[in-house]
Amino acid sequence: MILAHARGALGATLSSSVIGGTTARRGRILTRLLGMRALADGPDVHLAFQRMQHNPQKSHMAADTKDSVTIVRGDREVEFTVVNDVTAWRARTAMSKEPGTIAWLEEFQPGDVLVDVGANVGIYSLCAARFKDVRVFAFEPESQNFSVLNENIYRNSLDHLVTAYCVALSDQRKFDLLYLAQFIAGGSCHMLGASLSPSLKPREAPFRQGCVSTTLDELIAERVIPVPQHVKIDVDGLEHKVVKGADATFRDPRLKSVLVELNTTLDEHWEVVDGMLERGFTYDSAEAELARRSEGPFAGTGNYVFRR
Numbered sequence: 001m002i003l004a005h006a007r008g009a010l011g012a013t014l015s016s017s018v019i020g021g022t023t024a025r026r027g028r029i030l031t032r033l034l035g036m037r038a039l040a041d042g043p044d045v046h047l048a049f050q051r052m053q054h055n056p057q058k059s060h061m062a063a064d065t066k067d068s069v070t071i072v073r074g075d076r077e078v079e080f081t082v083v084n085d086v087t088a089w090r091a092r093t094a095m096s097k098e099p100g101t102i103a104w105l106e107e108f109q110p111g112d113v114l115v116d117v118g119a120n121v122g123i124y125s126l127c128a129a130r131f132k133d134v135r136v137f138a139f140e141p142e143s144q145n146f147s148v149l150n151e152n153i154y155r156n157s158l159d160h161l162v163t164a165y166c167v168a169l170s171d172q173r174k175f176d177l178l179y180l181a182q183f184i185a186g187g188s189c190h191m192l193g194a195s196l197s198p199s200l201k202p203r204e205a206p207f208r209q210g211c212v213s214t215t216l217d218e219l220i221a222e223r224v225i226p227v228p229q230h231v232k233i234d235v236d237g238l239e240h241k242v243v244k245g246a247d248a249t250f251r252d253p254r255l256k257s258v259l260v261e262l263n264t265t266l267d268e269h270w271e272v273v274d275g276m277l278e279r280g281f282t283y284d285s286a287e288a289e290l291a292r293r294s295e296g297p298f299a300g301t302g303n304y305v306f307r308r
Contacts, residue, residue: 068155071095071127078130080123081151086186087121094123100291101232104259104305108132112256113228115139115216117169117242118235121186122149122162129161136161137225141168141178141192141211144185168192168213170238171245175212179205189236198237198298200266215245227254234261234303240268243275250279258306264292265300273304281306 067082069091080091110133116125119138128134140146146166153162181189195205262269292302
């Protein structure tokens with residue numbers, strides 16, 4: 001099982017070196033969570049932060065020479081490229097940041113199709129592909145995230161299972177602008193079409209890039225991707241627009257589950273809940289409450305898993 005938690009502290013071996021403000025440890029698997037165990041029967045999951053050694057036979061493969069964080073599950077592993085503190089943090093916290101998301105991935109069956117909307121650098125896309133043998137279509141419009149996402153796919157030789165598109169999913173097909181919250185790989189809270197915060201309030205954007213949007217329904221109608229069994233939507237505020245553009249898909253009985261990050265302070269997001277129930281989905285209110293943040297800038301926000 002993928003879902004795991006730590007009962008002890010990080011144990012380190014060998015010498016450390018500072019790389020881009022983060023501490024890296026040389027070797028194959030040098031750091032693991034002591035006392036880490038799966039929350040159900042299954043192999044342990046180990047976490048490692050490593051610097052890849054230069055391989056002259058792969059000198060043309062830039063991703064192979066970068067620092068990485070490795071997650072090991074039984075005899076399988078997935079490596080995530082580290083280009084800064086943010087990407088290192090995302091990979092290190094993959095198993096702990098959103099335990100409900102990891103538990104949801106455990107429900108997948110080999111051969112299922114996952115659409116990951118707002119994939120960032122691909123943490124959940126690659127875990128689903130490597131550990132659950134799932135076919136993934138990942139959508140990430142931000143340029144630097146998309147670059148690292150593809151490096152991660154390439155590093156793990158998963159292009160047969162994970163296909164990434166530098167496209168935003170929304171409620172219409174359009175050439176638009178993506179307003180960035182920060183210009184950094186691994187960043188989040190970017191907004192399509194307007195400079196807004198995740199609470200949909202106006203804010204200043206330090207940078208804006210060109211962006212193309214489309215809808216999930218259009219992609220499936222045009223046979224770009226098949227009808228998925230699972231959809232994950234995490235776009236930091238505009239989830240309701242993604243859902244609106246996926247109405248026909250969400251009414252298809254072949255779709256089994258949808259995970260959506262919702263802000264319970266927004267009326268638009270409560271309308272998502274009502275709409276999912278109307279389409280025949282249910283959700284566990286206790287599960288949603290456990291996932292909901294109670295403090296900080298994202299208070300009231302959490303993942304809802306809709307199943308049928």
